[in-house]
Amino acid sequence: MTGTPPRAATAPDRAPTNLTQGGKTKAGIGESTLRPDGTLKVTGEFAYSSDMWHEDMLWGFTLRSTVAHAEIVSIDTAEALATPGVYSVLTYDDLPTDVKNYGLEIQDTPVLAHGKVRHHGEPVALVAADHPETARRAAAKIRIEYAELPLVTDEATATAEGAPLVHEHRTDHHIGHVPHPNIVHRQPIIRGNAAEAAKKADVIVSGEYVFGMQDQAFLGPESGLAVPGEDGGVDLYVATQWLHSDLRQIAPVLGLPEEKVRMTLSGVGGAFGGREDLSMQIHACLLALRTGKPVKIVYNRFESFFGHVHRHPAKLWYEHGATKDGKLTHLKCRIVLDGGAYASASPAVVGNASSLAVGPYVVDDVDIEAIALYSNNPPCGAMRGFGAVQACFAYEAQMDKVAKKLGMDPVEFRQLNAMEQGTIMPTGQPVDSPAPVAELLRRVKAMPLPPEQQWLTAGAGADVRALPGGLSNTTHGEGVVRGVGYAVGIKNVGFSEGFDDYSTARVRMEVVGGEPVATVHTAMAEVGQGGVTVHAQIARTELGVQQVTIQPADTQVGSAGSTSASRQTYVTGGAVKNTCEHVREQVLGIGRRKFGTYHPAWATAELLLEGGKVVTDGGEVLATLADVLEGEAVDLELEWRHRPTEPLDLRTGQGNGHVQYSFAAHRAVVEVDTELGLVKVIELACAQDVGKALNPLSVVGQIQGGTTQGLGVAVMEEIIVDPKTAKVKNPSFTDYLIPTILDTPTIPVDVLELADEHAPYGLRGIGEAPTLSSTPAVLAAIRDATGLELNKTPVRPEHLTGT
Structure with missing residues (x-):
């Protein structure tokens, strides 16, 4: 028997009943279907994971290191354990x-720090108590003595002779091809001969770029509820992005078989x-397993800044x-990503940054190196964009510089090399689907520009809300x-580079209340991307x-x-589509068995399911689905894979590393107060290009x-x-804007x-591409307004005024 489910659940996607028109089902592919959770989220009624509640529930709290590198x-823990209301205190x-x-990928992250801490905010001890403030106060009573160690903070300190090792005993599979143990992963991309090609160039432009560390800044901080089961297992209700990956990592630490760690997705903010x-x-x-009671943990915003990874800062x-005449001859580049104390997804981010470092351009001769540091x-x-964001910021700045040096229009220069x-x-992989880069640039340039000085209102002064500085009323x-x-x-x-990227879908079709009903069950984490509508x-x-x-x-x-990785509509949507197709064939098989002797079309025509009926390709109705499925049900669970990568x-760096590419173009219009350094x-x-808008x-x-x-x-x-200290200085939305x-x-x-043509419905993943090009477009617009070089994100007032 498992634990009792907590009190919080989201409503299933129940389609409206008026979904047919002319006998055909509406709210299908290509329709703008409203989210079933949309109204609940807007009104504040949606149940997030932090809203979970259970009788006799305890609250957990994590004590984190106050220093970045120390023994x-x-x-x-004695004083903490003696605090009234405390049920448990755990250390390594x-x-x-x-x-x-x-x-x-690399199991290098300790559940709780042991021997030493490697970054500011690393988990060191856990407390469970009957009230969240009791847990916090008890954690503050835990006495930890640290002996601080030298810091590794950048490439110079990471790879210098005698540099302290962040991980002294590395055994992962990347260690054999990196030049220093403080480098997580290195990926070169070599194609052609960049050095020889450079001799053919009439102009050569170089630049150094710095990309800042970005936080995901999601609405709902980390939270979840663990409920111990009577079978010795545990039920975990949590906001996550990948239930089965969590399960793979959690079960061995708990000493439980995976079937005894039952995970359910809760509302994700x-x-x-x-x-x-x-x-x-x-x-x-x-x-939960130590106390025998349900335990809920909810981070506040301060804790959240330390509780999840961030976007890699980069130097490029x-x-x-x-x-x-404007044709690119070669590219040389070096990308250094700071992965911080633990590997996380750094190897894959390196792969993306290197393989996409050229951008959406034709360059036959390239010499690229990307590394990630410990x-x-x-x-x-x-983080959304996953290595490609940092590269795009640099290569797009370069495109503007080269165009300027050649005296060419920056859009025409890009189109010429698109x-x-x-x-x-650059990896040798052919692009075998549409890549309309020049057309996207043409379209975005052709959009009407916003009117000049739109902050001026008719017959009145300036509307400060539309000015740089906004309501601060500074200009x-x-x-x-x-x-x-x-x-x-x-x-x-x-997913790329040979990863076995697949998804699973279970689809059941039956008659309920006299009408056919389909039930779709996947482990897809709905985090706002829209699978909750697309699968239906x-x-x-x-x-x-x-x-x-x-x-x-x-x-x-x-x-x-x-x-x-913009993959869920493609891969889990593909799994739902594939399973539905097999369910459809089984439903038609039932129909042929039940009614095939009554009408020859059952055996000879192409049969379709439309509007709750079985129809021929000519539109003749043969039976209702309710009649076909009466007393029977079809229930299938199938895996689906896209074409392999390597x-x-x-x-x-050669190899067919990616499944599909997506493209977006932006035009930014900015207004800059050049005296105050303010940007609007x-x-x-x-x-x-989205392939197909589902x-x-x-x-x-x-x-x-x-x-x-x-x-x-x-x-x-x-x-x-x-x-100097490797401590985070702005872990709040007061200081992180x-x-x-x-x-x-x-x-x-x-x-x-x-x-x-290779993708279900012809679709293309869309969620990440616009995050790439919007940043360099804004920087390009600010450069256009100010004439400054601006090679760092984010642009701050002092960068524009020189103060």
Whole structure:
């Protein structure tokens, strides 16, 4: 018997009953279907994981290190244990098995620090108490003596002779091909001969670029509820991005078989990569199993900054050459990503950054190197754009520099060098689906520009809300200059480099209350991307039913993979489509068995399911689905894989590493107060190829959301780490700034649909590409307004005024 489920659940996707018109099912593929959880989220009634509650529940709290790199000399928990209301205090020595580390690829992250701490905010001890404040106060009574160690904070300190090792005893599979143990992974991409090609260049432009550390800044901090089961197992209700990956890492630490760790997705308040790694999952389960009581852990915003990985800060060096007529001759670049104290997704981020470092351009001769460091800075891993964001910021700045040196229009220069279907990537992989880079640039440039000085109101003074500085009322238009900038980016879709990327879907079709109903069950984590609508749309399209129920995601069905890499609509949507097709064939088989002798069309015609009926390809109705399925049900669970990829060669970077590519282009219009250094982004127009818009409303929402996240890193978002102490200086939304509605510009979107014949419905992953090109477009516009070089994100007032 398992634990009693907690009180919080989201409603299943129950389609409206008026979904047929002319006998055909509506709200299928291509329709703008509203989210079933949309109203609940807007009104504040949606149940997030932090809303979970259970009778006799305890609260967990994590004590974190106050220093970035130190030996743990001693830990004294006696006073904390003696605190009234405290049920348990755990340290590394209390862990139940010999498996004490976890990790996405490399298991280098300790559940609780042992021997030493490697970054500011690393978990050291756990407390369970009957009230959250009691747990906090008790944790504050734990006495830890640290002996601080020298810090590794950048490439110089990481690779210097005699540098302290962040991980003294590395045994992972990357150690054999990296030049120093403080380098997590290295990936070169060598194609052609960049040195020889450089001799043919009429102009050569180089630049050094710095990309700041960005936080995912999701709405709901990490939270979950662990309930001990009567069978010795545990039920975990949690907000995550990949249930089965969590399960794979959690079970060995608990010393339990995977079937005794039952995971159910709870309401997720955004993710953007920050929930790919574990946070409180193991901690809650350990406390629940130790106390025999349900344990809930909810981070506050301060804890959340330390509880998840961030976007890798990066330093990038680029050199481009071009002929006088504008053709790119070569590229040399070096990308250094700071992965922080633990590996997380750094190896995959290196692979993306290197393989996409050229951007969506044709360059036959390239010499690329990307590395990720181990350091004592905060751990970094997955975030929307995943390595391609940092590269895009640099190569797009370079495109503007080269165009300027040649005296060419920056958009025309990009179009002249734009890749297309059939282009060979620097990895040697041919692009075998539409790559409309030049067309996207043409479309975004053709959009009408916003009117000049739109902050002036008729017959009145300036509307300060539309001015740089906004409601701070710092300028009324004096010294405000407009700038326009363009950028385009390329992002891979799906997991890469030989990863077995698949998903599983279970579909059941039966008669309930006299009408056919389809139930779809996957382990897909709905984090806001829209699978909760798309899966129902696919079922309605493939099965011709009106009523579709989406079951809550859990580990009682096979893995759906991570909700990341723009892959869920492609891969789990593909799994739902594939399973529905097999269900449809079985339903038709039942119909043939029941009614085939009554009408020859059952044996000879192409039969379809539409509007709750079985029809021929000519539109003749043969039977209702309710009659076909009366007394029977079809229930299938199937895995589905896209075409395979392969690892990149560790010397040359050659290989078919990616499944699919997505493209987006932006035009930014900004107004800059050049005296005060204030920026107002007026508009961020976007053109993007989505292959097929399965839910057009959600498509536009994803593009606008990704665009806004790119805007944030352009002008305000950065986690500041003190270089002397490696401590985070701004772990709050008071000091870490994100765009509000007043900062968000108009975002017109032009959606292009060029089908990828290899993908379900021809779709293309869309969620990440707009995050790439919005940042460099904003920087390009600010450069256009100010004439400054601006090679660092985010742009701050002092960068514009020289103060």
